Amino acid sequence: MTEQLVIGVDLGGTTIRAALVAASGEIVRRVQRPTPVDSQGALLAAFEAAVAEVVVPGVGAIGVAVPSRIDLSTGRALGSVNIPLQDLALRDEVVRRFGLPAQIENDATAAAIGEWQFGAGRGVRTMVMITLGTGIGGGLILDGRPFRGASGAAGEVGHVVVELDGTPCQGTCSGRGHLEGLASGTAADALARGIYGANANARTLVERGAEGDPPAVAALARLGSYLGAGIASLVNVLEPELIVIGGGFAAAGELVVGPARAVLARDGLTPGRDTVRIVRAELGEDAGLVGAAFVGREALAGARA
Amino acid sequence: MTEQLVIGVDLGGTTIRAALVAASGEIVRRVQRPTPVDSQGALLAAFEAAVAEVVVPGVGAIGVAVPSRIDLSTGRALGSVNIPLQDLALRDEVVRRFGLPAQIENDATAAAIGEWQFGAGRGVRTMVMITLGTGIGGGLILDGRPFRGASGAAGEVGHVVVELDGTPCQGTCSGRGHLEGLASGTAADALARGIYGANANARTLVERGAEGDPPAVAALARLGSYLGAGIASLVNVLEPELIVIGGGFAAAGELVVGPARAVLARDGLTPGRDTVRIVRAELGEDAGLVGAAFVGREALAGARA
Numbered sequence: 001m002t003e004q005l006v007i008g009v010d011l012g013g014t015t016i017r018a019a020l021v022a023a024s025g026e027i028v029r030r031v032q033r034p035t036p037v038d039s040q041g042a043l044l045a046a047f048e049a050a051v052a053e054v055v056v057p058g059v060g061a062i063g064v065a066v067p068s069r070i071d072l073s074t075g076r077a078l079g080s081v082n083i084p085l086q087d088l089a090l091r092d093e094v095v096r097r098f099g100l101p102a103q104i105e106n107d108a109t110a111a112a113i114g115e116w117q118f119g120a121g122r123g124v125r126t127m128v129m130i131t132l133g134t135g136i137g138g139g140l141i142l143d144g145r146p147f148r149g150a151s152g153a154a155g156e157v158g159h160v161v162v163e164l165d166g167t168p169c170q171g172t173c174s175g176r177g178h179l180e181g182l183a184s185g186t187a188a189d190a191l192a193r194g195i196y197g198a199n200a201n202a203r204t205l206v207e208r209g210a211e212g213d214p215p216a217v218a219a220l221a222r223l224g225s226y227l228g229a230g231i232a233s234l235v236n237v238l239e240p241e242l243i244v245i246g247g248g249f250a251a252a253g254e255l256v257v258g259p260a261r262a263v264l265a266r267d268g269l270t271p272g273r274d275t276v277r278i279v280r281a282e283l284g285e286d287a288g289l290v291g292a293a294f295v296g297r298e299a300l301a302g303a304r305a
Numbered sequence: 306m307t308e309q310l311v312i313g314v315d316l317g318g319t320t321i322r323a324a325l326v327a328a329s330g331e332i333v334r335r336v337q338r339p340t341p342v343d344s345q346g347a348l349l350a351a352f353e354a355a356v357a358e359v360v361v362p363g364v365g366a367i368g369v370a371v372p373s374r375i376d377l378s379t380g381r382a383l384g385s386v387n388i389p390l391q392d393l394a395l396r397d398e399v400v401r402r403f404g405l406p407a408q409i410e411n412d413a414t415a416a417a418i419g420e421w422q423f424g425a426g427r428g429v430r431t432m433v434m435i436t437l438g439t440g441i442g443g444g445l446i447l448d449g450r451p452f453r454g455a456s457g458a459a460g461e462v463g464h465v466v467v468e469l470d471g472t473p474c475q476g477t478c479s480g481r482g483h484l485e486g487l488a489s490g491t492a493a494d495a496l497a498r499g500i501y502g503a504n505a506n507a508r509t510l511v512e513r514g515a516e517g518d519p520p521a522v523a524a525l526a527r528l529g530s531y532l533g534a535g536i537a538s539l540v541n542v543l544e545p546e547l548i549v550i551g552g553g554f555a556a557a558g559e560l561v562v563g564p565a566r567a568v569l570a571r572d573g574l575t576p577g578r579d580t581v582r583i584v585r586a587e588l589g590e591d592a593g594l595v596g597a598a599f600v601g602r603e604a605l606a607g608a609r610a
Contacts, residue, residue, distance in 0.1 A: 069576075126455050140542075142452060149544025150431050153577050159541035161534040161572050164467050175537070175572040229466040232480070233538055236464035237445075239454025267466050267480040271374075272458050 004060040006300060007051055007100075008293030010107065010285075011035070011043070011066045013082035017285075018050040020059065021293035025118030027286065029054045040084045048097055061101040061303070062094055063296025065110035065288040069152045075104055078152070081172070103299035107288050108155055109146055111246065112139025114291030119282035120244045127242040128234050129281070130157050132227075132249035132256075135170060136180040142238065158184065162229040182226040183256075185249035191219040202249055209255045217255065224256035228263025231278070235264065239272040246281030253280075309365040311605060312356055312405075313598030315412065315590075316340070316348070316371045318387035322590075323355040325364065326598035330423030332591065334359050345389050353402055366406040366608070367399055368601025370415035370593040374457045380409055383457070386477070408604035412593050413460055414451055416551065417444025419596030424587035425549045432547040433539050434586070435462050437532075437554035437561075440475060441485040447543065463489065467534040487531040488561075490554035496524040507554055514560045522560065529561035533568025536583070540569065544577040551586030558585075 003023055010017040012035060019030040031053040036042035051062065068080040075091020094102040105113070112121075112129035121127045125144045131137040136158025140147040148154050158180035159173060166177025170186055181187060188202035195215045196204050208216035231243055245257065257278060264273050281287060308328055315322040317340060324335040336358040341347035356367065373385040380396020399407040410418070417426075417434035426432045430449045436442040441463025445452040453459050463485035464478060471482025475491055486492060493507035500520045501509050513521035536548055550562065562583060569578050586592060 142447060143450075145448075147447060147543075149577065150546045150580065151544065151576060153574065154542060154544040156541040156574055159572075159574055160465070160538040161467055162469050164531055164534045164568070173574065175574075177534075178572070226469060229469045229482075233465040234542070236461040237459060237539070237542070238452075239456065239459040241455045263469070267464075267483070269458065269461055269464055269478065269480075271456060272454065275455065 004058065004300070005056065006060050006293050006296045007054060007062045008289045008291070008296060009047065009051060009062065009064045010110070010288040010292055011047060011064060011083060011085075012107070012288075013067060016046055016050050017289050018054050019289050019293065020054045020056060021290055023297065025114075025290045025293075027290065029056075030289075035083055037084060040086060040088070043084050044093065051098065055098075059100065061103075061296040061300035062098055063110075063292040063294065063299065064090065064094060064102065064104045065107040065292040066090065066104055067107045070104055070106050070148075071152065072148065075102070077104060101296070101299040101303035103295045105292060105295045106139075106148070106152060108137040109139040109148060110291035110295065111287035112141055112155070112244075112291065113146055113294050114283055114287035114289070115244050115246070115281050116141045117294050118290050119287060120279050121242055124242045126238065126240045127244055128157060128238065128240045129244045129246060130231075131247035132183070132185060132245060133247035134185050136184045137247075140238070157230065157234065160230045160233050162226050162233070179226060179230040183223045183230070185247070188220070188223060188249060188252070191223065195219060202252075206252045206255065209252070220252055220255040221259040224259030225263050227256060228260035229267060231260055232264050232267035232273070235268045235272040235276050240276055243276060243278045244281050245278065246284075246287065250280055309363065309605070310361065311365050311598050311601040312359060312367045313594045313596070313601060314352065314356060314367065314369045315415070315593040315597055316352060316369060316388060317412070317593075318372060321351055321355050322594050323359050324594050324598065325359045325361060326595055328602065330419075330595045330598075332595065334361075335594075340388055342389060345391060345393070348389050349398065356403065360403075364405065366408075366601040366605035367403055368415075368597040368599065368604065369395065369399060369407065369409045370412040370597040371395065371409055372412045375409055375411050375453075376457065377453065380407070382409060406601070406604040406608035408600045410597060410600045411444075411453070411457060413442040414444040414453060415596035415600065416592035417446055417460070417549075417596070418451055418599050419588055419592035419594070420549050420551070420586050421446045422599050423595050424592060425584050426547055429547045431543065431545045432549060433462060433543065433545045434549045434551060435536075436552035437488070437490060437550060438552035439490050441489045441552075445543070462535065462539065465535045465538050467531050467538070484531060484535040488528045488535070490552070493525070493528060493554060493557070496528065500524060507557075511557045511560065514557070525557055525560040526564040529564030530568050532561060533565035534572060536565055537569050537572035537578070540573045540577040540581050545581055548581060548583045549586050550583065551589075551592065555585055
């Protein structure tokens with residue numbers, strides 16, 4: 001029965017993605033559609049329509065990744081700033097609509113689970129995923145299982161403080177000197193504009209850096225140093241085997257990760273700093289989708305038990 | 306059989322402490338003696354003599370806390386900078402000498418376990434212990450069990466980076482801007498000397514601060530701000546229910562913890578910053594001793610299974 005297909009859904013801020021996923025993580029069939037932003041009813045209708053396009057007879061379960069804190073015991077999504085979702089018993093709603101075992105998961109944790117089960121983290125017991133995008137997110141796999149904290153809010157690796165009283169953070173965060181404010185794609189956008197003018201952005205910075213332009217190389221190195229300080233803190237506290245770096249800004253590669261490794265070599269303790277591997281994510285935007293399918297498959301196993 | 310007594314031993318850098326401990330954590334009998342620093346043989350002989358003083362017929366197991374990284378699966382102590390202990394199969398050695406089930410544990414983790422089981426952390430599933438002493442150590446209890454990292458090196462909360470390229474760290478650490486270099490008792494000693502002269506130390510600073518002397522209050526507040534940045538990082542990554550603060554310098558109390566709370570209120574994310582409780586450790590120097598006894602009791606349960 002392990003070959004039974006399950007459905008994974010990633011309820012993203014701009015795109016709903018649904019897929020039929022094999023136990024191997026292979027995506028058998030997939031669909032995507034824009035995320036309605038006007039109402040929870042429209043969101044759920046679009047979600048149901050996306051699932052209807054990929055479902056097949058005999059499918060075993062549904063797992064859903066949502067940009068929300070989750071109460072795993074009740075299957076409630078506690079509310080999102082990215083999609084029109086208020087406090088909602090989402091798991092019950094999914095079970096009711098499809099008559100299948102279901103589980104829901106925070107999107108960042110789902111992406112970490114996806115990379116752990118099917119991507120860069122296969123076979124590892126302890127890993128930290130860091131997603132470098134507009135913001136910086138992440139997820140933790142500790143001692144062979146996802147770790148979510150007291151109420152599902154753990155894994156916010158973008159909000160480690162790397163400079164007390166430093167640069168104000170982004171968005172709704174009141175913090176200062178957080179990794180997200182100093183090493184995200186948004187931080188790179190600002191550095192790019194400072195060097196190359198108002199039309200430049202993180203992509204410009206990476207392109208110029210790859211060509212060896214000194215201001216771009218230096219800016220990306222500074223940003224990488226902050227990333228390295230954050231990684232050093234994570235290594236010293238959690239001693240993971242693996243750091244997986246994903247997200248669009250991971251495209252900067254060694255221009256950022258090289259300087260991060262140099263700071264880790266100084267600020268990390270032995271043996272963790274020497275044994276931890278820092279690698280690129282392998283699954284791109286599919287990580288959350290196959291991670292959601294994996295948690296759906298766990299709901300299936302639970303329903304059978 | 307849960308009333309069976311076990312022996313806990315804390316092999317400290319200056320003192321060996323051994324105790325006969327009840328399942329409740331109550332210490333029934335105790336002894337301490339100086340730690341021999343000249344040879345491993347002398348250390349083990351003193352260890353054996355201390356245990357002989359507390360052992361009673363029918364005792365069930367021995368647990369030992371050591372200032373060393375531990376390979377839990379083999380029971381090896383991988384070497385210490387504080388006591389004359391090279392890579393040694395310590396668990397086997399204890400079993401051989403006493404003929405009882407035994408387990409060994411890192412001292413900082415043992416202290417966290419002690420507070421979790423018998424002290425400030427009773428009933429909690431996820432907590433971080435921070436020990437403010439000459440250095441800053443700590444231990445993690447995550448989802449209801451001790452977390453040790455890939456090879457037993459996790460929990461080094463004194464080495465979170467709170468200021469990239471900041472003040473050099475202490476001892477053998479090559480890092481900069483770590484919590485230990487900025488908020489430990491040693492950091493407080495240096496601040497005290499700067500204000501009150503060469504004979505002052507952390508105790509002076511705390512005494513003057515308690516009297517309201519502005520330079521002391523300000524110095525302790527700065528130190529507390531760094532502590533708050535470290536706590537904010539831990540809260541954002543791990544979302545613990547509880548932070549337990551122990552160690553001799555914890556005597557500074559709200560002079561340090563108050564400013565730390567203020568930084569947490571700014572740099573911590575909701576809901577963790579609002580739900581986490583920050584409390585003083587309850588067991589003092591006995592935390593490692595009763596924590597060691599607890600892991601010994603687990604070895605006893607394992608031997609029966």
